[in-house]
Amino acid sequence: MVSITVRTSQGGGAGSGVIIDEQGHVVTNHHVIAGATEGGQILVTLADERVFEASVLGSDQASDLAVLEIADAPADLTPIEVADSDELVVGEPVMAVGNPLGLSGTVTTGIVSALDRPVTAGSAEPSASGAQEPVVTNAIQTSAAINPGNSGGALVDANGQLVGINSSIAALGPESGNIGIGFAITSRQMRSVVDQILETGTVQHAYLGVGVGDVIVEVDGAQRWAAGVANVAPDGPAAQAGLQEGDGILAIDDEAVDSALSLIAQIRERPVGTEVTLDIIRDGEAQQLTVTLDARP
Numbered sequence: 001m002v003s004i005t006v007r008t009s010q011g012g013g014a015g016s017g018v019i020i021d022e023q024g025h026v027v028t029n030h031h032v033i034a035g036a037t038e039g040g041q042i043l044v045t046l047a048d049e050r051v052f053e054a055s056v057l058g059s060d061q062a063s064d065l066a067v068l069e070i071a072d073a074p075a076d077l078t079p080i081e082v083a084d085s086d087e088l089v090v091g092e093p094v095m096a097v098g099n100p101l102g103l104s105g106t107v108t109t110g111i112v113s114a115l116d117r118p119v120t121a122g123s124a125e126p127s128a129s130g131a132q133e134p135v136v137t138n139a140i141q142t143s144a145a146i147n148p149g150n151s152g153g154a155l156v157d158a159n160g161q162l163v164g165i166n167s168s169i170a171a172l173g174p175e176s177g178n179i180g181i182g183f184a185i186t187s188r189q190m191r192s193v194v195d196q197i198l199e200t201g202t203v204q205h206a207y208l209g210v211g212v213g214d215v216i217v218e219v220d221g222a223q224r225w226a227a228g229v230a231n232v233a234p235d236g237p238a239a240q241a242g243l244q245e246g247d248g249i250l251a252i253d254d255e256a257v258d259s260a261l262s263l264i265a266q267i268r269e270r271p272v273g274t275e276v277t278l279d280i281i282r283d284g285e286a287q288q289l290t291v292t293l294d295a296r297p
Contacts, residue, residue, distance in 0.1 A: 007041040016166070017152045018162060025070075030066045083163050092158070098150040110142050112141070120136055147169070152167075212263055213260050214259050214260055229246060241292075
């Protein structure tokens with residue numbers, strides 16, 4: 001774990017980060033270093049108090065993840081071990097590690113409160129048409145205390161292995177602080193984004209090719225929420241798989257979908273080229289469709 005200090009002409013900020021390899025690459029949140037992308041200074045402080053300058057190797061606003069590169073990285077860095085976040089279960093103990101309020105090396109404990117929680121961040125990215133779309137992550141919800149400065153730090157399991165990158169909290173107001181509802185980006189999504197940044201410097205995001213909204217559909221005589229298909233992009237992955245306007249999407253790869261945001265979060269977590277199975281309702285009948293996700297335009 002490292003502490004991150006950002007200095008800019010407008011001021012500065014602080015956050016946390018995770019060493020992911022022996023070459024000096026550090027994962028953090030995009031929002032931690034966003035202010036330093038033009039002329040700012042980034043300092044990384046190791047657990048033994050050594051301080052190094054770092055630069056942004058790549059940053060992705062859509063997933064709120066960034067990779068830093070430590071200048072003249074020492075040879076004795078210890079990378080964190082990464083676990084499979086898909087193996088997490090609700091109720092499992094976890095620990096958040098980071099630099100909350102400038103208090104470096106702080107650990108807090110809790111449990112996995114929920115999985116596959118669609119969370120919208122405070123910022124947005126422009127789509128190809130110029131419209132603003134929400135930044136959505138398929139997050140781990142935890143009761144471990146997360147506060148300002150924890151962003152970019154590790155959420156680890158009982159073995160000390162990384163399962164998520166702490167990124168945001170639910171709050172009752174701008175000054176309320178932690179209320180026991182924190183969110184972390186899954187190690188699954190982190191690994192996908194970081195691998196792309198390290199390989200190409202850029203990130204592609206998966207694309208289904210539908211416009212969706214929240215709908216209620218009838219399933220086996222009961223009503224339930226789903227992601228309703230409002231439109232299908234011509235020649236997109238969904239159109240090629242046979243998805244139609246009016247379909248209700250109930251699950252993706254057996255993971256429940258109960259809203260438009262839930263579907264968006266599930267799609268964005270997956271790498272481009274992934275083949276997924278959608279459980280849908282069409283005219284009251286259950287069906288399954290197989291779709292290969294394309295790169296988002």
